[in-house]
Amino acid sequence: MNETDVLIIGGGPVGPALALDLRSRGVACMVLETMDGRIRHPGVGTVGPRSMELMRRWGLAERIRKAAGTVTIRSTSPG
Numbered sequence: 001m002n003e004t005d006v007l008i009i010g011g012g013p014v015g016p017a018l019a020l021d022l023r024s025r026g027v028a029c030m031v032l033e034t035m036d037g038r039i040r041h042p043g044v045g046t047v048g049p050r051s052m053e054l055m056r057r058w059g060l061a062e063r064i065r066k067a068a069g070t071v072t073i074r075s076t077s078p079g
């Protein structure tokens, strides 16, 4: 039987992010996910500032920036 300190249920964005943070602090954890890993509709089009702060802490910010496409933001308000 596998043993772990923390069992995380769900491999959406939050589960693996929690696992990254726990492992970076030396806490053993395991993520359980019911799906097979393929997603039909990506849920994330933008990554917010707080998420990027966490990515920077885990040393992933540059890889994410390089993998991301360019987004052009236009105002929809008149004038």
Ligand SMILES: Cc1cc2nc3c(=O)[nH]c(=O)nc-3n(C[C@H](O)[C@H](O)[C@H](O)COP(=O)(O)OP(=O)(O)OC[C@H]3O[C@@H](n4cnc5c(N)ncnc54)[C@H](O)[C@@H]3O)c2cc1C
Binding pocket: 009, 010, 011, 012, 013, 014, 015, 032, 033, 034, 035, 042, 043, 044, 045, 046, 047, 048
């Ligand atoms: C159309 C759309 C667009 C979005 N765009 C953005 C965006 O641009 N930027 C952004 O930051 N957020 C966006 N979001 C929100 C973002 O997708 C959610 O905030 C995020 O997915 C929540 O993550 P989560 O891990 O809490 O939950 P979820 O993503 O719902 O993941 C939960 C996981 O747990 C698994 N699970 C459930 N029950 C069990 C079980 N009993 N055992 C094992 N596994 C289980 C599920 O299969 C699932 O994979 C968008 C959402 C939608 C729907």
